[in-house]
Amino acid sequence: MTGHHPQVGAPPDRTALLARFQEVRRTTERLCAPLGVEDHVVQAMADVSPTKWHLAHVSWFFETFLLASHLPGYEPLHPAYQVLFNSYYNAVGPQFSRPDRGHLSRPTVAEVYAYRAHVDKGMAALLESASEETLRELEPSLALGLNHEQQHQELILTDIKYTLAVNPLRPAYHATAPAPGVATPTLGWQELAGGLHPIGHDGRGFAFDNEWPRHLVHLRPFRLAARLVTNGEYLEFMDAGGYETWAHWLSEGWRTVQERGWRAPLYWERRDGAWWVQTLAGLQPVDAHAPVAHVSYYEADAYARWRGARLPTEQEWEHAAAAVPVRGNLQETGVFHPLPAAGDGGGLVQVFGDVWEWTQSAYAAYPGYRPLPGAVGEYNGKFMVNQMVLRGGSCVTPGDHVRATYRNFFPPDARWQFSGIRLAADA
Numbered sequence: 001m002t003g004h005h006p007q008v009g010a011p012p013d014r015t016a017l018l019a020r021f022q023e024v025r026r027t028t029e030r031l032c033a034p035l036g037v038e039d040h041v042v043q044a045m046a047d048v049s050p051t052k053w054h055l056a057h058v059s060w061f062f063e064t065f066l067l068a069s070h071l072p073g074y075e076p077l078h079p080a081y082q083v084l085f086n087s088y089y090n091a092v093g094p095q096f097s098r099p100d101r102g103h104l105s106r107p108t109v110a111e112v113y114a115y116r117a118h119v120d121k122g123m124a125a126l127l128e129s130a131s132e133e134t135l136r137e138l139e140p141s142l143a144l145g146l147n148h149e150q151q152h153q154e155l156i157l158t159d160i161k162y163t164l165a166v167n168p169l170r171p172a173y174h175a176t177a178p179a180p181g182v183a184t185p186t187l188g189w190q191e192l193a194g195g196l197h198p199i200g201h202d203g204r205g206f207a208f209d210n211e212w213p214r215h216l217v218h219l220r221p222f223r224l225a226a227r228l229v230t231n232g233e234y235l236e237f238m239d240a241g242g243y244e245t246w247a248h249w250l251s252e253g254w255r256t257v258q259e260r261g262w263r264a265p266l267y268w269e270r271r272d273g274a275w276w277v278q279t280l281a282g283l284q285p286v287d288a289h290a291p292v293a294h295v296s297y298y299e300a301d302a303y304a305r306w307r308g309a310r311l312p313t314e315q316e317w318e319h320a321a322a323a324v325p326v327r328g329n330l331q332e333t334g335v336f337h338p339l340p341a342a343g344d345g346g347g348l349v350q351v352f353g354d355v356w357e358w359t360q361s362a363y364a365a366y367p368g369y370r371p372l373p374g375a376v377g378e379y380n381g382k383f384m385v386n387q388m389v390l391r392g393g394s395c396v397t398p399g400d401h402v403r404a405t406y407r408n409f410f411p412p413d414a415r416w417q418f419s420g421i422r423l424a425a426d427a
Contacts, residue, residue: 011132012132012135012136012139014127014128014130014135017127017135017139017142018123018124018127018128020146021123021124021127021142021146022120022124024146024149024150025116025120025149027153027398028055028058028149028152028153028156029055029113029116031153031156031157032051032055032156034173034174035051035160035173037109039051039160039163039164040052040055040109040112041102041104041105041109042102042163043099043101043102043103043163044102044162044163044166045162045416046098046099047414047416048158048159048162048163048416049098049101049155049159050101050102050104050159051156051159051160052107052109052112053085053101053104054152054155054156054159055112055113055116055156056081056084056085056107056112056115056116057085057086057087057152058145058148058149058152059085059115059116059118059119060081060082060085060086061145061148061149062119062122062123062145063076063081063119063122064082064086064089064092064375065141065144065145065375065376066123066126066138066141066142066145067119067122067123067126070126070130070134070137070138071122071125071126071130074122077114077115077118077119078107078115081107081115083095083096084096084104084107088378089375089378090378091374091375091377091378092375126138141376143206144206144208144376144379147206147208147401148379150398150401151401153331153396153398154331154394154396154397154398157173157280157331157336157396158396158416158417158418159416160173160280161173161267161278161279161280161416162416164278164280165267165278170278170282170283171282172279172280172281172282173280173281173336174280174281174336175281176280176281176334176335176336177279177281177282177284178279178281178284178287178290178335178337178338178339179339180285180287180289180290181287181288181289181290181339181340182289182340183289183340184230184232184233184288184289184340184341185226185227185341185342185343185349187225187226187227187233187423188225188226188227189223189224189225189226189425190223190224190225190226190320190347190348191221191223191427192219192221192222192223192224192316192319192320192427193221194218194219194220194221194222194427195218195219196216196217196218197216197217197219197315197319198214198215198216199214199215199216199217199315199318199319199366199405200212200213200214200215200366200405201214201403201405202214207403207405207406208379208380208406208407209369209371209372209377209379209380209381210365210366210369210380210381210384210407211366211405211406211407212366212369213366213367213368213369215366215367215368217315219315219316219319220426220427221426221427222312222316222424222425222426222427223424223425223426223427224312224316224317224320224348224422224423224424225309225422225423225424226343226347226348226349227291227341227343227348227349227350227422228291228292228338228341228350228354228355228357228420228421228422229291229292229303229420229421229422229423230288230289230290230291230292230340230341231286231287231288231289231290231291231292232288232289233292234265234292234295234303234421235275235286235288237302237303237306237307238263238264240306242302242303242306243257243262243263243264248302248303248305248306249298249301249302249305250298250301250302252298252412253296253297253298253299253301253302253412256296256298256413257298262299265277265292265293265294265295265299265415266294266295266415266416267279267294268286269283274286279336279337280336280337281337287340289340289341290337290338290339290340291338291339291340291341291350291354291355291420291421292355292420292421293338293354293355293394293418293419293420294415294416294417294418294419295358295415295419295420295421296412296413296414296415296419297358297388297410297412297413297414297419298412298413299415300358300419300420300421301358301360303421304421304423304424307423308425309423309424309425310360310423310424310425311358311359311360311421311422311423311424312357312359312360312422312423312424313359313360313361313424314359314361314389314391314407315361316359316424317357317359317391317392317422318391318404318405320348320351321348321351321352321391321392321404322404324348324351324352324404326352326393326399326402326403326404327352327353327399328350328351328352328353328354328393329350329353329354329395330352330353330393330394330395330397330398330399330402331395331396331397331398331399332398332399333353333395335395336395336396337395338354338355338394338395338418338420339354339395350422351392352392352393352399352402353392353393353394353395353397353399354394354395354418354420355392355394355395355418355419355420355421356390356391356392356393356394356397356408356417356418356419356420357390357391357392357419357420357421357422358388358390358419358420358421359388359389359390359391360388361388361389362387362388362389363383363384363385363387363388363389363407363409364384365381365384369381383409386411387409387410387411387412388409388410388411388412389407389408389409390408390409390410390417390419391404391406391407391408392406393406394417394418394419395418396418
């Protein structure tokens with residue numbers, strides 16, 4: 001059902017499964033702890049969901065795909081939740097309109113937390129009482145549900161950032177302001193050989209279905225920038241008239257820039273002649289040494305063209321990242337903002353964390369891909385159109401959730417995600 005392959009013949013460790021479930025669920029609620037009740041209910045745009053909807057939807061996922069089919073006698077807390085908190089699973093049934101999620105004053109935030117507690121109680125009973133055979137059967141669904149909740153942990157933070165940023169009071173989510181950088185390492189380049197290279201998940205541990213099947217690709221020799229593009233470097237593009245020069249832009253990007261009046265990344269604003277940026281710690285001066293964030297694919301592509309470079313393909317990125325350990329400025333750092341690069345411009349840095357890195361690759365199926373059977377086949381497969389792939393995770397991505405083969409995807413005009421730029425070039 002997913003890429004999670006338990007050891008054949010080994011009995012499932014129900015204690016470890018329950019501990020893992022409870023850890024992920026507690027983390028979600030801990031991320032919501034700084035929020036007021038009112039913060040939980042706002043939907044500032046159609047792509048952003050209210051925090052309480054995220055809290056309920058991930059509970060709906062466990063209820064729908066595990067409890068309903070595996071826990072004898074399980075009773076849903078409220079039958080209407082099946083529709084209210086179904087995101088897009090047509091095989092499960094109808095859904096409440098996504099752009100209208102902010103219209104739901106009921107269930108209240110307290111009732112949503114009670115729903116979570118109800119689901120948690122059911123999951124504890126299931127994991128404690130199920131036979132070894134049942135545990136082995138549901139383990140892949142549990143892994144998918146936990147990774148799904150981790151995706152929503154990230155969305156809770158990106159969505160509440162947007163919600164707070166449109167408030168004229170410029171409120172802060174927390175008081176952990178990012179430390180300003182003192183220098184920017186020289187932009188070094190990593191040379192990578194061409195040839196045939198394996199791409200996709202190798203079957204060890206969890207993966208989403210869009211990371212399969214593993215296959216060989218032929219790469220031409222290429223260069224990858226050792227670090228991410230900084231705010232200071234992006235400011236050079238802005239100051240050089242980057243947003244006013246059509247030649248840098250794809251046609252659709254140029255149209256979007258004109259229609260929406262973009263002149264800087266999302267969350268930037270000019271005050272007294274200086275650039276400031278809204279962060280989860282409130283309004284802060286733009287740090288020239290930190291990675292630029294909240295740019296669309298169109299902006300990333302235009303910047304790369306202006307620099308005489310390009311964006312990497314997702315296959316180039318994955319090949320370069322395959323040997324890099326997963327560590328960096330991820331959710332566990334607690335800053336929830338991109339940080340300046342460390343290093344001397346030599347080997348690759350900032351591969352994981354800080355910002356999701358746009359690639360030039362359209363989100364499409366790998367050769368031989370087939371959607372999973374049943375409702376969970378809707379998880380990834382039906383979104384493989386009109387989206388671009390991003391890699392590497394961000395400052396709000398859980399560290400044990402991301403890997404080199406992970407494929408994130410967003411429309412090319414999306415900017416509310418922590419998305420940034422790493423340059424590539426032909427060798």
